Amino acid sequence: MSVYETYQKEVLQAGLWLSEHGFFGSLRGTGGNVSVRIAGEDLMAVTPSSVKYHEITPEDICIVDLSSTLVEGERAPSIEAGMHAAVYRERPDVKAVVHTHQTYGSVFALINRSVPALFDEVAFALGEKIDMIPYALSGSPELAANVGHAVRNNANAYIIRNHGIIALGKNMDKALLAAELLEKAAKTYCIALSTGVPVVELPDDVLEMARGLREYEAEEAKKKG
Numbered sequence: 539m540s541v542y543e544t545y546q547k548e549v550l551q552a553g554l555w556l557s558e559h560g561f562f563g564s565l566r567g568t569g570g571n572v573s574v575r576i577a578g579e580d581l582m583a584v585t586p587s588s589v590k591y592h593e594i595t596p597e598d599i600c601i602v603d604l605s606s607t608l609v610e611g612e613r614a615p616s617i618e619a620g621m622h623a624a625v626y627r628e629r630p631d632v633k634a635v636v637h638t639h640q641t642y643g644s645v646f647a648l649i650n651r652s653v654p655a656l657f658d659e660v661a662f663a664l665g666e667k668i669d670m671i672p673y674a675l676s677g678s679p680e681l682a683a684n685v686g687h688a689v690r691n692n693a694n695a696y697i698i699r700n701h702g703i704i705a706l707g708k709n710m711d712k713a714l715l716a717a718e719l720l721e722k723a724a725k726t727y728c729i730a731l732s733t734g735v736p737v738v739e740l741p742d743d744v745l746e747m748a749r750g751l752r753e754y755e756a757e758e759a760k761k762k763g
């Protein structure tokens with residue numbers, strides 16, 4: 539049994555939940571990956587490459603350092619481990635990362651258009667808008683660099699052009715909620731746009747309040763290290 543078993547279990551449970559709820563874009567595929575930061579160490583527990591979550595056990599979850607080098611485990615880490623590591627290096631406040639190919643988030647990945655926060659819950663949990671991350675090949679260092687650059691604005695959800703989404707949280711539950719809220723925001727915005735009626739936006743002062751709160755939380759996390 540690994541000393542990291544608690545983290546491995548958490549990652550596997552999150553992967554199963556996302557898979558069962560269709561967040562990976564297919565129910566039989568493996569279009570996404572999940573990680574959690576290991577407290578007090580420059581390590582993360584991350585899903586292995588190309589395996590079905592219901593066919594693996596917690597010890598199949600890889601332990602890697604923040605340069606994506608395998609520290610413990612038999613399997614190869616997800617090819618997107620570099621993207622997860624880039625988030626943890628840039629954002630001390632982030633403790634869990636979820637990357638999926640969910641449907642409505644992917645709609646905006648195809649039309650290369652960010653999704654505004656149109657509900658209070660989205661503005662406070664995710665950011666004033668869900669920004670686009672520029673395209674680079676899946677698993678490439680360029681994509682990891684694009685993600686690392688984008689997350690500096692302290693938002694908690696992003697759309698990756700022609701690929702999918704990435705959602706962040708100060709714990710796994712918050713990261714999963716961010717992926718869920720992103721899907722709700724993208725779905726409702728997509729349907730609202732399709733009516734042809736102008737979409738009304740949140741007042742600027744609410745967006746300002748949400749930005750202030752997230753920046754404060756990120757600053758506090760930096761102070762704590």
Ligand SMILES: [Zn+2]
Nearest residue numbers: 569570676702
């Ligand atoms: Zn992907």
